[in-house]
Amino acid sequence: MADKYELYERGMEYLEGMNGWSDDGSSETVTMPGKAKECFIEAAELGHVFAQYELACMYENGIGGEADIEKAIQWYKAAASKNIREAEEALKRLVG
Numbered sequence: 001m002a003d004k005y006e007l008y009e010r011g012m013e014y015l016e017g018m019n020g021w022s023d024d025g026s027s028e029t030v031t032m033p034g035k036a037k038e039c040f041i042e043a044a045e046l047g048h049v050f051a052q053y054e055l056a057c058m059y060e061n062g063i064g065g066e067a068d069i070e071k072a073i074q075w076y077k078a079a080a081s082k083n084i085r086e087a088e089e090a091l092k093r094l095v096g
Contacts, residue, residue: 002042003046004042004043004046004047004048004051005043005048007040007046007048007051008039008040008043008050008051008054010039011035011037011038011039011040011043011051011054012036012054013036014031014032014033014035014039015031015032015036015054016031017029017030017031018030033058033063033064034064034065036054036058037055037058037063037064037065039051040054040055041055044075044078049078049079049084050079050084052075052076052078052079052084052087053075053079053084053087055075056071056072056073056074056075056076056078056087056090057090059071059072059075060076060090060094069094072094073091073094073095076090076091076094077091
C-alpha cells in the first residue's frame with residue numbers, strides 16, 4: 001500500500017499529465033482526472049493537506065466526476081484547518 005505522499009504524487013501525475021505515458025503507445029501528454037481523484041481521496045483521508053486541497057478543487061469544479069459543492073467545502077475546511085491560504089479563500093467564496 002502506498003503512503004499518503006506517494007498517493008499525492010501519483011495523483012498529481014494523473015492530473016497534470018505524464019509525457020509519453022499512454023495506453024496506446026503514443027508520446028502525447030495524457031491526463032487521467034478520474035485516477036487522480038482516486039489517489040487524492042486516499043491521500044486526503046490519510047491526512048495529506050495538499051491532497052485535501054486538490055480534491056476540494058476537483059469536487060468544486062467537477063473534475064474527474066460530478067461537481068459536489070458540499071464535498072468541496074468539507075475538504076476545503078480540512079485543508080484550511082492546516083493553514084492552507086487558498087483553501088481559506090475558497091471557503092470565503094463558497095460559504096461567505
